[in-house]
Amino acid sequence: MNADLGQANAIVMRRLLLLAAAMFGFGFALVPLYSIFCDITGLNRDEAQVLARNTQVDRSRSVQVQMLSNSENGDRWRLLAPTGAIAPHPGELVEIEYELDNLSDRPLVGRAVPSYAPARAAAYFKKIECFCFREQRLAPHEKLRMPVLFVLDNRLPADIGVVTLSYTFYAKGES
Amino acid sequence: MTCARACAVAVALFALSDRSGAEYRFNLPAPQSSVAHTAYDLHIIVLWVCLAIFALVFGAMFYSLLRHRKSLGHAAHPFHESTTVEVIWTTVPFLILVGLAWPATKAVLAQKDTGNPDLTIKITGHQWKWEYEYLQEGVRFLSVLATPSEQIGDRMEKGEHYLLEVDEPLVVPVGRKVRLLLTAADVIHSWWVPALGVKQDAIPGFIRDTWFRADAPGTYRGQCAELCGRGHAFMPIVVEVKPEAEYRAWLAARKSDQAAKAAESGRAFAPAELLALGEKIFTANCAACHQANGRGIPGLFPALAGSAIVNGPPQAHVGRVLQGKPGTAMPAFAAQLDDAEIAAVVSYERQSWGNHAEPVQPALVKNQRQ
Amino acid sequence: MAIDGSSAILEPAHHGALPGGTWRWLTTTNHKDIGTLYLCFAAVMFLTGGLMAMTIRAELFQPGLQFVQPELFNQLTTLHGLIMIFGVIMPTFTGFANWQIPLMIGAPDMAFPRMNNWSFWLLPVAAALLIGSMFLPGGAVAGGWTLYPPLSIQGGISYDMTIFALHIMGASSIMGAINIITTILNMRAPGMTPMRMPMFVWTWLITAFLLIAVMPVLAGTITMLLTDRNFGTHFFSAAGGGDPVMFQHLFWFFGHPEVYILILPAFGIVSTVIPTFARKPLFGYRSMVYATASIAILSFIVWGHHMFTVGMPVAAQLFFMYATMLIAVPTGVKVFNWVATMWRGSLTFETAMLFAVAFVCLFTIGGFSGLVLAMVPVDTQLQDTYYVVAHFHYVLVTGALFAIYAGLYYWLPKWTGHRVDENWGRWHFWLSAVSVNVLFFPMHFLGLAGMPRRIPDYALQFADFNRIASIGGFVFGASQILLLIVIVKCVRGGEPAGNCPYEGAVGLEWTLSSPPPYHSFATPPELE
Structure with missing residues (x-):
């Protein structure tokens, strides 16, 4: 194998290795990209929403909201x-x-994860305040009442008559 | 040629498919909801399109295989391009696909329409059972495989609905739009009833919704469709579709049953009563891992025979059953079983397979829950 | 393919001081030696994965649990999948690439011979980790080859070993792909312009790019799984703000191109074999190249069709459905081109051709069931059923594997210097081709009737077709012993192949002796 070819080969190899490394990075980049996608569609949203200023109450219809917990x-x-x-x-x-x-004798630290059904309703579920925004800390046997303040966007598609809001609580340090 | 034979068999079999005999079934089960109907029809359409193309293309190929042989003295014609032909066989399939995509799109939109339900049922997948909760009614129960383990182990003749039978079926009224909310407690499961055209993954931490409206009363059976561990094959789904009045009656009976159970949660149980109930609960909830002989599966599921927890103080034993063991396959049964059931199963474990610890009363469980 | 048997293939007559025995095989940098090593490794893995498949079919012969318990059953299905994909199909294609690409483009060897040696010897290490985990307490991975969390987070140490094994195999594939691309780009004989390259070289070039693009994504994904399992991250668990469904998105972003990695080289083999025995040039060479490239590109935007039942937004379902249906167009072009290549040829039916023709026909059945599955409402019914099992086995067994058989029968004379025993070959073909349909065709009906995949025991209504499938499976499994006999016979002796045993074959590899000299083209050949 002559020297020129060896050099040309090394260049191709370097580029391909870069491509492989970039794709490895891309795999990890898909994680934030996935969250961005979920934010756009409103899935898995757990931050406070800025309330639209000219919110008008649409008295012509009402939407049933089911509240669940797991x-x-x-x-x-x-x-x-x-x-x-x-x-x-x-x-x-x-x-x-x-x-x-908290039913136990130990302090409880954890966070609730919200979920919505139908999934496309999530984008119209504007939460101003929610216990899911932050970690909750409870003393042994403490009971905590936690408010959720929300507005259903009046652009909610007319064919959605029922929206389900569900929370699952996960304690820290347990999977 | 084999292909010819395979195709002939295929065509013959599909031709038979509408007359679906009891022995051999070649097509989707008879659809019992609009979603299942659309899927059924769509499948038939795609199948015929495929068969037509298949017959055309491979008709040509087999003609060539038979006639254009060297042994018949056929000389090769070395043509190897034709833009016209290539454009045709790129565009024609494309147009066929557009034709197929149209009805499929309409069906997808209908399938996703979960609005305006008549009732909502929350379904939670557990390893390896289903939990049903009628949201408006406050009715909640678990549904567990009813096939005895002797049948699975070939020690007893298998029943008609082998592996497709449960202790408590899901009961719904006919002709009503039922919205299902699905989630899971441990790993991903998938709730599937073919005749109703419903399959939806149940994902821990999230809820998903889907729906069906059953056309006719009857019993429809399905299975978990997502690998969920060793009991994946053993968590069937049975849906009983009843006329409205029968459904109402069932609901009322369920509610009073639940109330009666709650009322007797403090009652003391006789040892024999505990053991009998305990064995039933154990078979339904525990035997899949810990095995009917209490020996578990080394390396995967611990043995209960001779176990330190089982033979130790009752509080620790009850606690383990109530809370499970995080990070392992041992689930928390606090929300699944009531006081009497937990007391019974714990007592059963403490007195079986050579264990000799004292039995436990429901009051102790009740006490420990608080 | 026994190692000592195949060493006879390459008695290094044209070479001076070459180490002998084991040391030679451990240190070899020769593309033919390494090709042989890949093929032998794949043969051993094929036997292993095949025995697992036989056990699975034995358990499913009748309802009830007879031979294996559910957890072992799940281990067997998982390992069967991983071994057949990463241990058989991929290494065989790499073996073919190692043997054939330098011969076909007129190169003396691969671009990076020492890296070539490394990329092979990583494989046995990975295989040992993967299969060795079976003997640990708790057994091997049992969560399916797709390793979906949270199930794969529940499992034991074997999951970590499998993840590590997949990392190693991924590194091996990437190194192999780099070698192949560099060889093809830089080491073609003068006059071998891209559009004059043999189809097999083209398909491998595209496959190698796919490998470099997606194997790192798999590596990243399983690394996240590893840290979720061991270091408390929550990429895939709702508890820490993650999402188990994200794993599926990442996995299938790798997984769908992977499917084409497993089939594109098969297209290349079939596009080589059919023209030879039709005694005609390949029809539509240009459109074949473009079709292959478009399939590869489309493979990046269809992953969602593996997850139609997770509850995606309707827009996503429609997008993935349309994109998936679109793949039928370039795939159709390929099938039409193969049929047109046979049309008005002068056909003979050597075993290689038989397998190639069966490939075209049976792969198309797999393609059609793929189209059926692309329809979201139909897929809702068929997702995770035996229909899917039938679909991907038609694509991977009568597709990829039959193409591999065609390639083996076609190139064995070149590699060994002896013609293949066509009588044994025909028996192998007919037994395989009939039994494989008995094995997989009824699975369509099982899926339609409602049998989920990955279950060790089933309801009575599924009993008849399962029994038929199992019988087909046993016959198919046993028939592969014939292949072993054919290969051993061919390695040991037989009618001399000469430079080119086929009337209609074209290409540089046929200008060399059979077996070719240890260093193929010391001086580059001239193309007219």
């Missing part, structure tokens, strides 16, 4: 959803309250 995670804590369903008008400011009970 508490399969044992008896160390219990997350209770407000009972009954509510049916606010789009544009109306709604306050609801979840309750988190």
